[in-house]
Amino acid sequence: MAVQINPSILSADFARLAEEAEAVKGADWLHVDVMDNHFVPNLTLGVPVVESLRRATDTPLDLHLMIEDPDRWAPQYVEAGAGSVTFHAEAAAAPVRLAREIRAKGARASMALRPATPIEAYEDLLPELDMVLIMTVEPGFGGQAFLDVMLPKIRRTRELISRHGLQMWLQVDGGVSASTIERCAEAGADVFVAGSAVYGADDPAEAVRGLREQATAATAAAPWACGH
Numbered sequence: 252m253a254v255q256i257n258p259s260i261l262s263a264d265f266a267r268l269a270e271e272a273e274a275v276k277g278a279d280w281l282h283v284d285v286m287d288n289h290f291v292p293n294l295t296l297g298v299p300v301v302e303s304l305r306r307a308t309d310t311p312l313d314l315h316l317m318i319e320d321p322d323r324w325a326p327q328y329v330e331a332g333a334g335s336v337t338f339h340a341e342a343a344a345a346p347v348r349l350a351r352e353i354r355a356k357g358a359r360a361s362m363a364l365r366p367a368t369p370i371e372a373y374e375d376l377l378p379e380l381d382m383v384l385i386m387t388v389e390p391g392f393g394g395q396a397f398l399d400v401m402l403p404k405i406r407r408t409r410e411l412i413s414r415h416g417l418q419m420w421l422q423v424d425g426g427v428s429a430s431t432i433e434r435c436a437e438a439g440a441d442v443f444v445a446g447s448a449v450y451g452a453d454d455p456a457e458a459v460r461g462l463r464e465q466a467t468a469a470t471a472a473a474p475w476a477c478g479h
């Protein structure tokens with residue numbers, strides 16, 4: 252599979268979301284960070300904004316729910332128009348049931364892990380998911396420094412995906428930039444979220460192209476990607 256670059260609108264101007272979506276035309280997905288000020292100490296947006304954003308852009312929406320009680324809320328984000336919905340493992344009461352419900356409603360189902368949450372605890376759930384998100388910062392804020400201690404976890408996750416013969420995607424989110432994306436790709440990530448590295452650039456669309464080139468080259472040179 253080709254690498255995917257998903258700009259995070261957390262670093263965009265929230266008063267101009269339609270224009271900010273247009274500014275990254277060519278990106279694979281728009282990454283939308285939903286925070287409830289309980290699961291993380293920050294508050295962003297909810298279902299009505301996602302419904303409006305869905306009407307404002309053709310780029311599919313990749314929802315990252317940093318909220319408590321995703322079992323209750325995630326299905327509403329599918330109905331609002333999300334193409335992919337990621338819930339946190341630490342917050343979900345019944346992750347398999349939730350993943351099945353997201354898929355049944357027509358979106359891709361994905362699960363995120365905070366930095367201290369081990370992937371091994373969730374190995375048996377991987378076949379129920381379309382993507383796993385390895386956080387490379389503590390969730391809650393954009394613009395944080397990439398945690399390179401997460402690279403072994405990305406590698407182990409890629410090994411588990413290969414061992415089980417799964418086609419699922421491996422997303423990384425947090426501090427992904429021109430100076431860190433190649434290490435993520437080499438370790439096994441194939442979907443890259445970038446907020447400040449895209450919306451902090453003079454030309455966000457050019458930043459997406461640059462990240463895509465770097466990730467594509469690093470993936471081609473990575474041992475895990477043989478036959479990928």
Ligand SMILES: O=C(CO)[C@H](O)[C@H](O)COP(=O)(O)O
Binds near residue numbers: 262390
């Ligand atoms: O989920 C997130 C934060 O919890 C954001 O998606 C992420 O931080 C993107 O911002 P940046 O690329 O600037 O780190």
Ligand SMILES: [Co+2]
Binds near residue numbers: 315444
């Ligand atoms: Co995110």
